[in-house]
Amino acid sequence: MLREKMLFAISGIERSDDRMFLDEIYRTNYSMLLQVACTVTSICAEDVVMNAMLSLFSLVPRLRLMEERERVAYLRATVRNAAYKYYNAQKRQNQTELPLDGDHLFSLPADRGDPAELLIEDEEYREVRAAIGALPESDRRVLYLKYAVRLTAEEIATETGAPSAAAVQVRISRARRKVLDWLQASQGGGDGV
Incomplete structure (x- = not known):
């Protein structure tokens, strides 16, 4: 069918x-x-x-x-x-979809959050994007395939020609560490990656 x-x-x-x-x-x-x-x-x-x-x-x-x-x-x-x-x-x-019983009929949707908190989140998002942008192309690609495309380590190994899924996991871990280091350096006034 x-x-x-x-x-x-x-x-x-x-x-x-x-x-x-x-x-x-x-x-x-x-x-x-x-x-x-x-x-x-x-x-x-x-x-x-x-x-x-x-x-x-x-x-x-x-x-x-x-x-x-x-x-x-x-x-x-x-x-x-x-x-x-x-x-x-x-x-x-x-x-x-609200249930048709009890107090749910009269409850209001949850507040989207404090505008100041939303601005802080937006700034953090920009900092993370900048940190990822500072990475070498190979690191950016591995992170993109892992988190945006949601491929498994095996699929990333196939896509990038890496020798194994374990090698991909190491590359992902190192790329994430570089991002964290860049973010810490930027908060402390350093140069980044």
Whole structure:
């Protein structure tokens, strides 16, 4: 049933070779992508995979240029991000739905915080971005893949050509240490990394 939905959805792609390419990617990687989605949310995992694949329509030319391992890492990250997006949307929806009993009917949403605290958080965020920006490209890339793309150490090793997941963990640890050192130096008036 899902494959038929996917075939119907990709029928809107004008070029038949692009349709076949996307269908091949879907068929080849479906079970692995479903497992990725299930690690975040088991509810509607099939739909998460389908929506992630549909979001790749416009990227077919780019996907064709990728090596297989890079394409698989990109697919995994796309599905993982789609699963987190779905999970967070469900979480927000559950937080906004109030139970129909008791005092909940008359309670107000929690305050977003003291504006002064929000300004401090914003300044801290800028400092962290500056610290990360001061890192060498290789360290920035490892941190990006770990925290923005949410790849595992094994996936990062594959993506970057690192010898092992353990080597990636060491690089992540060292990059984080450099960021912390830079932040401490900047608070104490030092030069940073």
